Amino acid sequence: MAARARAKSRNRSRPRAAASRPRTARSAGAASTNAAAAKGNGQAHDLLARLKQGAVICAEGYLFELERRGYLQAGAFVPEVLFEHPEVVEQLHLDFVHAGSDVTEALTYYVHREKLRVIGREKDLVPMNRAALRIAKSVARRSGTLFAGDLCNTNVYDPADKSAIREVERIYAEQVGWAVEAGVDYFVAETISWVGEALLALAAIRKHSKVPAVVTLAIHREPVTREGLTPAEACQRLEDAGADVVGINCHRGPRTMMPLVKQIRSAVKCHVAALPVPYRTTPEQQSFMALTDPCRGDQRAFPVGLDPFMATRQEIFDFGREAYGLGIRYLGVCCGAGPHHIRALAESLGRHPPASRYTVDMSRHTIFGTDKRIRKIMTDYQPKA
Numbered sequence: 001m002a003a004r005a006r007a008k009s010r011n012r013s014r015p016r017a018a019a020s021r022p023r024t025a026r027s028a029g030a031a032s033t034n035a036a037a038a039k040g041n042g043q044a045h046d047l048l049a050r051l052k053q054g055a056v057i058c059a060e061g062y063l064f065e066l067e068r069r070g071y072l073q074a075g076a077f078v079p080e081v082l083f084e085h086p087e088v089v090e091q092l093h094l095d096f097v098h099a100g101s102d103v104t105e106a107l108t109y110y111v112h113r114e115k116l117r118v119i120g121r122e123k124d125l126v127p128m129n130r131a132a133l134r135i136a137k138s139v140a141r142r143s144g145t146l147f148a149g150d151l152c153n154t155n156v157y158d159p160a161d162k163s164a165i166r167e168v169e170r171i172y173a174e175q176v177g178w179a180v181e182a183g184v185d186y187f188v189a190e191t192i193s194w195v196g197e198a199l200l201a202l203a204a205i206r207k208h209s210k211v212p213a214v215v216t217l218a219i220h221r222e223p224v225t226r227e228g229l230t231p232a233e234a235c236q237r238l239e240d241a242g243a244d245v246v247g248i249n250c251h252r253g254p255r256t257m258m259p260l261v262k263q264i265r266s267a268v269k270c271h272v273a274a275l276p277v278p279y280r281t282t283p284e285q286q287s288f289m290a291l292t293d294p295c296r297g298d299q300r301a302f303p304v305g306l307d308p309f310m311a312t313r314q315e316i317f318d319f320g321r322e323a324y325g326l327g328i329r330y331l332g333v334c335c336g337a338g339p340h341h342i343r344a345l346a347e348s349l350g351r352h353p354p355a356s357r358y359t360v361d362m363s364r365h366t367i368f369g370t371d372k373r374i375r376k377i378m379t380d381y382q383p384k385a
């Protein structure tokens, strides 16, 4: 392990400053996505080589977007859509890649034994995992993006219960096995609030595969893991146990995630990940589960009343710019993310993914436009619009 840590320490390097604004000033051919560049120099399947060169963007948050599109039920949040409308899952992968994701992450989040037990579909465990992996692999190989396997919170883990720990180990071992069969380029273990559980996920990845591991913790309103460790302490443990990338995802929006990410960046030597939810969490309500809506009698907004708290594209752009400037290279957006957020994140890194063809340009707007072809009778009306 010491040799491994030293090797990682040698490989660590700070990113160059991201390209400066204005983002609409780039010509269409001036920049390519990281994916296209990586494809060209033989790094298509190598996460660590890509991280060495710069940022890697990973779109997450598939469940929330599929819920909004009408193909997934909030509550249990199990992606039965994999069977019912696989074409919708494929299109969402394609939409995120079009918007700048460097990764196509298999939608095996909540396709584990425990969640399928809760909805009474345990018999579909294997085919549903394989469907998710098949769809993601197809998109990844066509697009030159990285193909990631996904492990997540089991909702079974209890540090005091040996049989629960055995069940967690079983869940992770079998999901790692199916993903290895599918040929994933690396693993993500995500949205895990117990570092003990995250270590079990990492152990399964290390035991049953040879590919890199990204492990991201989910931190609720208290700035500690379920055991009471700071995220920095927890990430040190994950690094010591061999994780290639450590960090946090989900639950917290940019504003309340950033302070924790800074602490993690200075506590570990390996690459750091930050994938906030695109919601305006606050010092008083640090997680999206804690947000209450003053327009709705201070009811809990999670999960389907979060719309008024949505972060703008600019807020995600600012998050990406700041995080990359701090040396955080594995970036993404989690639950609530739409392709427009991923595009804003890509543009914050000076990139021009295909979706940037349609990035806002108000110069030709009917009323607020500055283009000489806009009629004066319309622009004169600006103060009243």
Ligand SMILES: [Zn+2]
Pocket (backbone or CB within 6 Å): 060, 061, 191, 249, 250, 251, 277, 334, 335
């Ligand atoms: Zn999430």
